[in-house]
Amino acid sequence: MNRRRRKKLARKLVTAALLGDAPQVAALLLGGAQPDTPNAEGSTPLYAASVHGDAAVVRLLLAAGAVPDAESGRGTEGTPLCAAAAWGHLDAVRELLAYGADPNLREDGGTGYAPLDWATKDVQPHPETAALLVAAGARPRGA
Template identity: 65%
Template sequence: MNRRRRKKLAERLVGAARFGDGKGVDRLLGTGADPAAADAEGTTPLYAACVQGEAGTARRLLEAGAPPDAESAGLGAEGTPLCAAACWGHVETVRVLLAHGADPDLREDHGTGMTPLEWAAAGPHPRTIAVLREAGAH
């Protein structure tokens, strides 16, 4: 697959993930879209799904090989998927990420930023805090 096609697929996959379009995500993955590829701005499909609380879409992407701790770099979309889900109190999405190996203590911004637990506490999102603590977050 050529570079232009990969780029187009990445853009479409991020869009489908952002809007919880499960069928679109499945179709794009089936045509060869890389679940780990970021769009032109640096946003990963998994991050886009997680910030919107799209737990089912996040699960699809993780099962297709999206790395659970990959940081997104797009403007307004910086950070890890778990930090994004925790920030907005998306409990089910947090559970999906943890079940697929996301690190509950990983600081975003390449280790210099906040942890998912710190984001959940800033919310405040007590149910999300409880789920993260059950997973061993400090």
């Protein structure tokens, strides 16, 4: 597959993941789109699905081989688990953990927030998500 086609498929896959279009995501994966290839802005399909909490699309991408801990956005977005935790998307968090996402992995190359930090932020805490992360082994900052 040539570079131009890979870029086009990556753009379409990120868009379909962002929109939660599971049938389109499945079709693009069958058509050769790679589950980890970012679009031109550096966003990965798994991050796009996770930030919007679409567990079905998250599951499709992970089953196709997407790496659950891959950072997205060249430092502007973060990890899929942090994205799902920040918005309290419990089902997406479950899927990511089931596929091996690290509940203690900090964003920004290890210097930023961890998923539990996002789930417990004062502005908009998500106690059920935090409890799920703790059950999966997440440790509070400094612990």
